[in-house]
Amino acid sequence: MHFFIIINVFFLIILTIIVNKNVTTGFDEKVLAWFDSIESLTLNSFLILITWLGSLWILLPTLAGITIGLLFYGYRMAAIVFNIGFIGAVSTTYIMKSLIERPRPELFENITTMPYDSSYPSAHTTQAFAFALMLSLLVYSLDTTFKTSLASLFLSFAVMVGISRMYLQVHFPSDVIAGVLIASIWTGIVIYLINLGVLR
Template sequence: MTVPQAADAARRARISARVMFLVVVGALLAVVAFAVHSTVEVYEAVAAGDGIETLDQPVLRAAIDVRSPGLTDLAVTLTALAGRIGTPVLGLVALGLFTWRRRDWTPTVLLVTGLLGSLCLTVLGKRLTDRARPPRQFMLPPYETSPSFPSGHTLNTTVLAVIVGYLVLITARHLLARWAVVGVCTVGPMGVGMSRIYLGAHWSTDVIAGLLVGSAWAFSVVLAHRVWLQVRRRERLDASAGTTPELDGGGATAAPVVPST
């Protein structure tokens, strides 16, 4: 490859990287904006009392009507996996697997940042709203006493699922493995949310808020990582561009240093 061809290839690579970066950032920003807007709408409905009248009570009655021993066992299991012990354990397992596979700090930074942030959002949301849970006579054990809005189980599980799914997409080589895990990470938070309604531990709008807030925060973490990767990529491309051509003593142009591909 000649020097002009190498320079042209490097230029095209930079343009392609910029376009892809803008597409990814735009898509992630759209998801975050939609989640934030929808969360505000849900919160306003809850604060005005509209959520209980139009959605929460009918959904809770429907969940009570379909209760059975098998479904109850499944709901209790999902709640345990997404609880105060289950979520940290799942996070540590994911952290260990990804760290072993990738041999870098990316899983640690993303998972720790995501889960600590989701915990803070859960505590903050509950303190701001102080919403009462469904009446005790509608609940199944384990009983909850903390404020209801948003659903912490759902929020934390959503954050963990999104970040794990993202790490799988950028780590796994097999297409089938990627989409199988992404499918599980998509269905998992929804199943946890439904289990919380089924057990009578949350109103449906609590679960919706947990899904939306968790998605917004998790995609914000992913977006920050994509920006960081793009900055690193630009630095490497600039470093590999070589030296500026200069005239030597005989008037010929000295060839720049071109990195091997």
């Protein structure tokens, strides 16, 4: 698992370097142009809803509810693991945002309100993937019925959140990729700590 963490950290560092050097500009612009070309009122409404569901306004109360439920039924360590993975990923993202300060996309008209913070990495993507991955770990660790189907559902939602950020023209594709990498790194960290016996 430590190899998985190292690989993802390596890719995040490389991505951050090339983003700072504007190497990803051509790729970012082409992807955003494609999303602009498929814009429709139906997609607008659907993806605005998806992006809202991936916000901290929804995920933090949900995290609190899951934590309370786990503690109530005696799954103290599962609650700790869930919180470490999610809060660690979100904190990392906001630290990187404050350090890198990449401007938001201005290539096409954004469909929703443009956030005031910087663009890289995508916090919505990090949040959605960290939450989905922690939920997937939870359903597998508790040996939940239909665990594979549930994990697939959680991850599909996270993918849709990432897509929504690009479709709404508030994030570059490279921002979204960075968000996925951060969530993956923190998932690897909690699994590694579990395997070491630190979190058990």
